[in-house]
Amino acid sequence: MPPILDYAGVTVFALTGALAAARDKHDIITFWFFAVVTGVGGGTLRDLLIGAPVFWVSDPTYLGIGAIASLIVWFAGERVERVTALNWLDALGLAAYAVIGAGKALALDVNPFIAVAMGVLTACFGGVIRDVLAGQPSILLKREISISAALLAAALFVALTLGGLAPVWAGVAGAVAGFGLRAGAIHYGWALPSFGEQRGRKA
Numbered sequence: 026m027p028p029i030l031d032y033a034g035v036t037v038f039a040l041t042g043a044l045a046a047a048r049d050k051h052d053i054i055t056f057w058f059f060a061v062v063t064g065v066g067g068g069t070l071r072d073l074l075i076g077a078p079v080f081w082v083s084d085p086t087y088l089g090i091g092a093i094a095s096l097i098v099w100f101a102g103e104r105v106e107r108v109t110a111l112n113w114l115d116a117l118g119l120a121a122y123a124v125i126g127a128g129k130a131l132a133l134d135v136n137p138f139i140a141v142a143m144g145v146l147t148a149c150f151g152g153v154i155r156d157v158l159a160g161q162p163s164i165l166l167k168r169e170i171s172i173s174a175a176l177l178a179a180a181l182f183v184a185l186t187l188g189g190l191a192p193v194w195a196g197v198a199g200a201v202a203g204f205g206l207r208a209g210a211i212h213y214g215w216a217l218p219s220f221g222e223q224r225g226r227k228a
Contacts, residue, residue, distance in 0.1 A: 030196075031068070031080065032090060034125045037118035038151045039064035039091050043098035044111040045159040053099055059158060060098075061091035066151035071126050071143045075135055112211050115152060119171065120203035123148035123178035124196045128186075137183050144179025145172065170210035170217060178203025 042063025046056040065081045072079045081087035126147025130140035149172060156163040182199030186192050209215045 030125055034122040035064040035087055036090050037114055039094035041111050041114045042155050043095045045155050047098050049159060056095035056099055057091050060094045061088060063151045063155040064091055066154040067122055067147040070150045071147045075130055075133055077133060116204055116207040119148045119175050119207055120178045120200040123175040123203055124182045124199045127179040127182050137187060141179045141183050145175045148175035170206060170215050174203045174207035177206055
């Protein structure tokens with residue numbers, strides 16, 4: 026995948042990490058730590074699982090991205106609704122990084138089904154680390170659709186790529202579909218049926 030796409034995905038997640046730090050009124054160094062760990066967390070897990078060199082270890086640009094994201098939130102954080110911004114940036118990062126993660130796995134000849142799983146892990150794991158560090162319930166544990174959105178983005182990208190569509194357009198289609206599903210969950214409260222829900226209604 027072109028490095029610019031990876032930089033963009035990390036930037037979005039780094040901003041959510043810094044926003045989480047702002048919510049708890051941490052200092053600027055903690056902002057940076059949250060931003061970097063959130064930005065690279067999912068990609069790190071992906072690379073370790075598929076046996077690839079961890080992408081950020083040889084490129085200090087990612088540390089710089091975390092610093093810039095931290096400064097942006099530090100100076101602009103009081104002028105935005107932090108929870109709303111975090112939710113929408115997380116949705117954007119989720120969709121984009123699902124495609125980026127699946128794309129890197131496919132490029133390394135990983136099985137397509139495993140590539141989809143790598144896309145989901147790449148998209149979700151950084152947010153899990155962020156929420157654990159912030160002492161907040163993970164967004165993945167809420168009823169809103171989130172993992173499903175990452176799964177849609179990664180699966181559609183892989184299917185379209187294997188079907189012969191140029192990866193860039195397959196990536197756009199997958200990311201738009203994943204973001205649309207997550208956006209519906211945020212705005213309309215979409216959720217999949219929970220365990221026992223139908224049984225409870227019949228009772």
